[in-house]
Amino acid sequence: MPLLELEALDVCYGDLQVIWALSLAVERGTIACLLGPNGSGKSTIMNSITGLVRPRAGAIRFQGERIDRLPTYEIIERGIAHVLERRRVFPFMSVLDNLLLGSFPPRGKAKRSDQLARVFALFPVLAQRQAQLAGTLSGGEQQMLAIGRGLMARPTLLLVDEPFLGLAPVVIRELLDIFARLNREEGMTILLVEQNVEMALGMSHRGFVLESGRLVIQGPAREVLESVELRQVFLGRP
Amino acid sequence: MSLALLAQATANGLSLAGLYALVSVGLTLVFGVMRILNFAHGEFVMLGAYASFWLFTLWGLDPLASLAVVLVLMTGLGALIQTTLVKRVLAAPHLNQILLTFGIAVTFQNLALLLWTGDLRAIKVWYSASSLTLGPVSLSLGRTFGIGLAMILTGLLYLLLFRTEYGRALRAVAQDPEAALVMGIPIQRVYILAMAIGAAYAGAAGVVASVSMFTYPLIGFLFGLKAFCVVILGGLGSVFGATVASLILGLVESFVGTFFAQGSSWAEAISFVILLLVLLLRPKGLFGVE
Amino acid sequence: MRKMTMAVGLGLLFGSLGMVLPVAWAAEEEIRIGAVWGLTGPQAGVSQEGRRGMEMAQDLLNKKGVLGRKIRVIFEDDKADPAVAVSAAEKLITQDKVVAFVGGVGSTICNAMLGAFEKYTPKPLGTLTGCGATTIEQRFGKERGYFFVHPWEYYYQTTMRDFLLSVTPRPQTVFIAHEDRLYGTSHSKMAEEYFKEAGFKVVARESFKSGAPDLTPLLTRAKAMNPDVFYWIAYGADAVLVTKQGKELNFNPRMYASTVQLGTQEYRDAVGKGNAETFVGITVWEPIAAFPASKEWPEVFPSTRDWVRDYTTRFKREPHYYSIMSYVALVATAKGIEAAGSLERDRVLGAMEKINTMTPMGPLKFSPSKFAVNHAFKQMMIFQWQKGEKVLVFPRDVASGMLMHPFPAWTQR
Ligand SMILES: Nc1ncnc2c1ncn2[C@@H]1O[C@H](COP(=O)(O)OP(=O)(O)OP(=O)(O)O)[C@@H](O)[C@H]1O
Ligand SMILES: [Mg+2]
Numbered sequence: 001m002p003l004l005e006l007e008a009l010d011v012c013y014g015d016l017q018v019i020w021a022l023s024l025a026v027e028r029g030t031i032a033c034l035l036g037p038n039g040s041g042k043s044t045i046m047n048s049i050t051g052l053v054r055p056r057a058g059a060i061r062f063q064g065e066r067i068d069r070l071p072t073y074e075i076i077e078r079g080i081a082h083v084l085e086r087r088r089v090f091p092f093m094s095v096l097d098n099l100l101l102g103s104f105p106p107r108g109k110a111k112r113s114d115q116l117a118r119v120f121a122l123f124p125v126l127a128q129r130q131a132q133l134a135g136t137l138s139g140g141e142q143q144m145l146a147i148g149r150g151l152m153a154r155p156t157l158l159l160v161d162e163p164f165l166g167l168a169p170v171v172i173r174e175l176l177d178i179f180a181r182l183n184r185e186e187g188m189t190i191l192l193v194e195q196n197v198e199m200a201l202g203m204s205h206r207g208f209v210l211e212s213g214r215l216v217i218q219g220p221a222r223e224v225l226e227s228v229e230l231r232q233v234f235l236g237r238p
Numbered sequence: 239m240s241l242a243l244l245a246q247a248t249a250n251g252l253s254l255a256g257l258y259a260l261v262s263v264g265l266t267l268v269f270g271v272m273r274i275l276n277f278a279h280g281e282f283v284m285l286g287a288y289a290s291f292w293l294f295t296l297w298g299l300d301p302l303a304s305l306a307v308v309l310v311l312m313t314g315l316g317a318l319i320q321t322t323l324v325k326r327v328l329a330a331p332h333l334n335q336i337l338l339t340f341g342i343a344v345t346f347q348n349l350a351l352l353l354w355t356g357d358l359r360a361i362k363v364w365y366s367a368s369s370l371t372l373g374p375v376s377l378s379l380g381r382t383f384g385i386g387l388a389m390i391l392t393g394l395l396y397l398l399l400f401r402t403e404y405g406r407a408l409r410a411v412a413q414d415p416e417a418a419l420v421m422g423i424p425i426q427r428v429y430i431l432a433m434a435i436g437a438a439y440a441g442a443a444g445v446v447a448s449v450s451m452f453t454y455p456l457i458g459f460l461f462g463l464k465a466f467c468v469v470i471l472g473g474l475g476s477v478f479g480a481t482v483a484s485l486i487l488g489l490v491e492s493f494v495g496t497f498f499a500q501g502s503s504w505a506e507a508i509s510f511v512i513l514l515l516v517l518l519l520r521p522k523g524l525f526g527v528e
Numbered sequence: 529m530r531k532m533t534m535a536v537g538l539g540l541l542f543g544s545l546g547m548v549l550p551v552a553w554a555a556e557e558e559i560r561i562g563a564v565w566g567l568t569g570p571q572a573g574v575s576q577e578g579r580r581g582m583e584m585a586q587d588l589l590n591k592k593g594v595l596g597r598k599i600r601v602i603f604e605d606d607k608a609d610p611a612v613a614v615s616a617a618e619k620l621i622t623q624d625k626v627v628a629f630v631g632g633v634g635s636t637i638c639n640a641m642l643g644a645f646e647k648y649t650p651k652p653l654g655t656l657t658g659c660g661a662t663t664i665e666q667r668f669g670k671e672r673g674y675f676f677v678h679p680w681e682y683y684y685q686t687t688m689r690d691f692l693l694s695v696t697p698r699p700q701t702v703f704i705a706h707e708d709r710l711y712g713t714s715h716s717k718m719a720e721e722y723f724k725e726a727g728f729k730v731v732a733r734e735s736f737k738s739g740a741p742d743l744t745p746l747l748t749r750a751k752a753m754n755p756d757v758f759y760w761i762a763y764g765a766d767a768v769l770v771t772k773q774g775k776e777l778n779f780n781p782r783m784y785a786s787t788v789q790l791g792t793q794e795y796r797d798a799v800g801k802g803n804a805e806t807f808v809g810i811t812v813w814e815p816i817a818a819f820p821a822s823k824e825w826p827e828v829f830p831s832t833r834d835w836v837r838d839y840t841t842r843f844k845r846e847p848h849y850y851s852i853m854s855y856v857a858l859v860a861t862a863k864g865i866e867a868a869g870s871l872e873r874d875r876v877l878g879a880m881e882k883i884n885t886m887t888p889m890g891p892l893k894f895s896p897s898k899f900a901v902n903h904a905f906k907q908m909m910i911f912q913w914q915k916g917e918k919v920l921v922f923p924r925d926v927a928s929g930m931l932m933h934p935f936p937a938w939t940q941r
């Protein structure tokens with residue numbers, strides 16, 4: 001049984017349908033990436049998973065159970081963390097407050113101090129900046145905070161929407177390393193949205209490629225990377 | 239200008255500020271969390287004042303005791319209004335939100351007029367118009383009660399906001415509701431909490447008003463308008479800003495009224511001028527963030 | 529277009545009916561009096577008081593009849609809207625052919641109605657209860673056919689002045705506070721002028737916003753000036769605040785004085801009996817006034833006590849000053865008709881000018897005022913709250929009790 005399963009999903013904004021009959025599955029313990037040009041619907045899919053937008057039709061299953069009608073806080077409580085596109089830290093709160101908010105759900109609160117220690121171990125810079133207002137952190141630090149905040153709820157599945165946007169190569173490498181560690185050391189399942197096709201597929205087990213709201217390619221990362229269709233989608237030519 | 243007069247003016251200003259603060263922190267909280275301007279906020283003051291009046295008149299309940307009852311009743315009312323009405327317009331255009339809260343205000347006003355007539359009502363307890371004399375300064379017990387209550391309740395609100403999980407969640411929702419959602423915060427409950435606090439605090443202001451001044455069905459307008467000034471001056475959504483702005487307006491109005499001829503009719507205009515000046519220099523208000 | 533012509537046609541039809549019908553009705557024997565009141569809407573309370581007064585007068589007059597005929601008062605509702613009042617009045621003139629107008633409330637209404645009467649020659653007769661504004665006196669006072677029975681605004685202040693002059697020990701200084709719109713401003717100006725003329729020192733005349741939740745700054749300021757009299761001109765809510773907050777601030781002038789708004793039950797209940805104690809206010813008339821019965825017409829103008837008793841028995845409520853004012857207005861008009869011996873305008877007018885009698889509202893005699901030719905009831909009264917009841921303390925001849933003066937300090941109560 002896959003950890004996360006989307007089945008024949010249709011999503012609309014008002015009358016405008018942006019996702020068409022989309023099905024995909026993410027296996028437990030894997031890293032998967034969701035690729036696609038701007039506006040192809042990647043964020044929309046992520047947001048449907050955590051209930052920020054409600055699909056018009058289809059089903060979303062997590063650990064075998066339907067979650068697409070649950071309120072967001074219950075979805076989170078079941079073990080999904082969502083690191084939103086563009087970080088979205090709470091700018092007028094301290095780094096620590098941001099992290100503590102990540103453990104608002106009972107599953108995080110129970111192990112709050114352990115989890116905090118773990119996040120500080122992964123991102124030492126956050127430990128140093130605990131009292132600083134999150135809005136005053138650098139872009140890279142904010143991204144780390146956003147990821148760290150997601151980890152505070154001890155998720156089984158981590159959704160990350162474009163984490164590398166606008167970051168320096170060193171920081172990107174650091175984050176890549178952390179995702180790999182989370183997956184390797186904690187068996188965390190990660191679903192990643194990314195623009196950089198090669199980097200994303202390079203770190204993932206499986207890739208999904210989206211075009212105009214339809215899933216056009218899926219398969220093991222290496223195969224996707226080498227497929228002809230991928231070039232068609234991204235470059236508009238074979 | 240004598241020292242005694244200065245002290246008296248300060249005391250008067252503080253008690254006014256306390257009343258303003260009680261009304262406005264709730265309004266700003268509701269705006270901060272839901273981005274809704276609640277035009278029915280003043281009516282919570284009116285209802286609180288009537289509740290206190292009737293509890294006293296029918297059952298002889300002292301306002302100090304009925305305060306607890308009023309807080310509970312108004313919390314319930316706030317929650318009810320949130321879950322049955324305001325919830326429905328959260329995603330709607332601003333105009334609809336304004337129309338809804340305005341409609342609630344008018345409904346409450348007319349209901350009050352119907353049920354309780356337009357007569358002025360006030361509670362007469364032994365402390366309502368009697369005073370402590372501290373040297374040359376007279377501080378009425380009713381108003382001292384008002385100042386004390388304002389300090390206690392605002393203090394409690396700060397504790398809630400900065401020392402509790404739900405308070406942190408509330409601040410998070412105010413800053414970024416979507417991010418707060420994916421933190422696993424039950425946002426509808428936070429909205430209910432905010433509205434309930436808003437209503438309860440305004441209700442508490444009503445209790446003070448019923449003792450130290452009076453109430454009538456349209457008194458909510460008076461308080462609502464003042465609260466809007468305070469909240470805009472302090473910065474929409476900022477509880478701290480509302481507290482500071484209450485102090486500023488309360489003291490300014492008292493000083494202008496005491497030390498200048500015709501000051502009492504100018505005080506309000508001067509408040510507006512301060513508001514305009516601040517908005518010119520800082521469009522988001524003193525402590526606003528957007 | 530066809531609809532339009534239809535409408536015009538119907539209009540003409542009804543219009544001509546209107547012209548014809550009154551002639552037919554006029555043949556009847558009754559004497560018609562027009563009464564335009566705000567029977568519904570914001571003036572409903574006072575208007576109903578006035579209506580009750582007129583109904584009582586009508587029934588009493590009709591026991592004997594006037595010139596062998598019956599008086600019929602035709603009531604119209606103006607909804608406190610001047611435009612409605614004007615059309616109602618014109619209907620009363622053209623259709624009902626009323627002999628005179630009696631009653632009414634509200635200066636804007638009065639102003640509009642008298643304005644509309646300008647186009648008639650001769651102008652209708654009127655015994656008018658609703659016109660108290662001095663602007664009306666200036667604009668329409670010269671007309672002999674208008675008999676004004678509501679005190680002009682300045683009589684409030686001359687009464688207060690005369691009262692203050694009568695107080696012993698005589699107060700020296702007065703602080704005047706007033707709400708900052710038309711009512712408070714114009715009255716306080718008159719008060720300042722009259723008080724100064726009479727030798728009082730007006731230490732300040734200061735305005736405030738009516739309905740504000742806090743008057744402590746003003747009262748603190750007044751307290752610092754330590755006046756003998758704190759006199760304020762504003763509305764009911766303000767009176768409540770002055771009382772409560774004056775007490776809070778332990779502000780102890782020798783006298784707290786205000787105008788008519790101080791006289792309501794609502795005020796007394798809102799501040800509590802004890803707190804209203806010794807506060808004085810102005811009133812046009814109170815049921816406790818002690819006027820004797822008329823010598824000329826005791827059956828319609830009994831003593832105040834008897835009249836109040838009859839009124840209370842009939843309507844199961846206390847009379848308002850509008851009840852008695854409109855009662856007196858109707859009776860005076862009827863007596864004018866009776867004395868004239870006909871319904872002819874100029875004769876009725878002349879007869880009314882000769883009336884000189886006592887009424888339960890006080891002595892009735894029309895005489896010139898500042899600008900008007902025919903005005904009655906120039907003397908108002910001063911009441912004082914004593915043990916939760918209003919006591920008339922001025923003028924002396926109608927007083928129902930002694931003035932309590934000076935005001936006992938709040939701490940000594
Ligand atoms: N709230 C919204 N209301 C209306 N349309 C929306 C909304 N959010 C997204 N869309 C539309 O849905 C489509 C998919 O948007 P989405 O944000 O999911 O794309 P994306 O693949 O994440 O793009 P990007 O790579 O630029 O982040 C776009 O056409 C977008 O304009
Ligand atoms: Mg996106």
